[in-house]
Amino acid sequence: MRRYLRLVWRLTVMSLKAGIEYRGTLMIMTVWQFCFLALTVLFWKVIFLRTSQFAGWTFHSVLVLQFFSQLFSAIFNTFFLGSHVLWRVINQGKLDSFLVRPVDPRLLAIGTRFNIVPAIERLVNGAALLGLIVWVGAPVDWLNFVLALGMVTIAVLLFSMVQVTGNYLTFWWGSSDAVDEFLDSLFPFVRYPLTTMPPGLQMVMTFVVPLVFAATMPALFTTGAISRPAFLAASVLMVAVGCAWWFLQDAVWKRGLARYESAGG
């Protein structure tokens, strides 16, 4: 365990050093991300000028939703982007260099893609949103907020497991960019209040691609729209879905690895 923590720390340090190489893009991307967020906020402002309530959501709770959505993207893109491009590592035989190490190859494949840049990009956005939330006087329960942070973090792990499982299909199909693209296209759903969507889609977003735990649920809880017992139930459900995905992911990985054919050399 200590060794793994040390390793994660080392990988983080490496990503910091690599990130410094791209200072120029960092500035531009930060500005771009901020503009994008500003547009999103403006969009919701316009909607809530016409109606004060939208399927149980208010402008205030949507602002909180945007905060968690930024946080989710920041964590995912910083630490788990490797799970999104894993199919290429498998397809190009780069997995070889991770397979000959005494550490779980999945950790190395994901860890060596740590990238600190997205976290820095979204730092400005997160701070701006927090400021805005306080300034407009959104009804935030700060203890709930802290608990919700935990849910967002686990939601990232969950989404990452779904991603890697899709990417493992490369072991059978030789590539799985289609699956990967599809999962990637679901990513923007994080930004939307998912309880406003049709029930079928909500089920999918709870069990199959569990994105309701990414921002929707945390935002509802933080603004007091759902109670603590309801939140607890949701958390238990999330952990159960997480365990199911973990076992599924692990089984697919092991079967895939036995079929791995490498490439080149």
Add this chain to the structure above:
Amino acid sequence: MADSPVIRARALTKSYLVPKRPNGAGPLRKLWKSFFPDLEPFVALKGVDLEVGPGEFIGYIGPNGSGKSTTIKCLTGVLTPTEGEVDVLGFVPWRDRAEYTRQIGVIFGQKTLLFWDLAVIESMLLFRDVYAVPEREFRRRLEEFTELLELGPLLDRPVRKLSLGERMRCEIAASLLHSPRVLFLDEPTIGLDALAKESIRAFLRRYHEQEGLTILLTTHQMEDIETLCNRVVVLGSGEKIFDGALAELKARYVPTREIKVLFSEVLDAERLERALAPLAVHRRGNDALTTVLDTRQASTGDVVRELTASLRIVDLTISEPTLETVVKYIYNSGATPEPGAPQGRA
């Protein structure tokens, strides 16, 4: 205990699934097959047996596509063999990965194991943590390698800015930081210039003598084999076709010598033909010739005596065939190998 083998492979077989060509199908069916092709196995390794004892330095050679890399991938646990057994240091490589890989070092000459955008030292630090090498041990070994492989000026440079030779020296150091007991080298000298090859050879030789670890090396360079290996295994189309000492390999399969002669006078053709009757002349000019001698027909000594007695010779070189020639020769067994690359005809 001392002679129980370090590497033991029995009937090692590996097939890859490759798409069957859809023949005689309509365009729709072809389109469908391009998405969901029928796969058929291509057998890259056909039941290879291999035993390597502790401290051996094995040269694993064969033409391109003969299955050398596939063998190394099976022995290092990258691939799961289709059939057969593998035991290295008491481990089954693809099953006992976490324990096993601590004991081995691997270099894939055509792939870098270092991190492209980062300074070399960063990769070294990562490997320190991956293998949990104690800090003092790490410093000591890094210092040693820095000296022996002249890594000093390289450690702080990003990997992408290194030349191939510089990178390979770093790869070697990185693969040895955790003191592996078995080292697998897949074409470590590929694409390097003579000087770089030489420095890598010198290092490997010294390190092997000093540490007595077991090494399996694939290469296309005769010098690599000659300076480093005490045993050669030759692979052809996925089958082992030779296993033994280098001298034996040469004696058994390549009973030839290439002889180059430079004369002090311009010779008339007739005289030359007479002197060279037992030889197959491959290239000749007015005052020089290159020939290949089959030592089963006449001994090198006899031929040289004959030549010096009947002709006035300025210079004479006798050389052994190159590794490529040897391999090619074994491969199409029976044929007399061609002499080395032509040096421009006179």
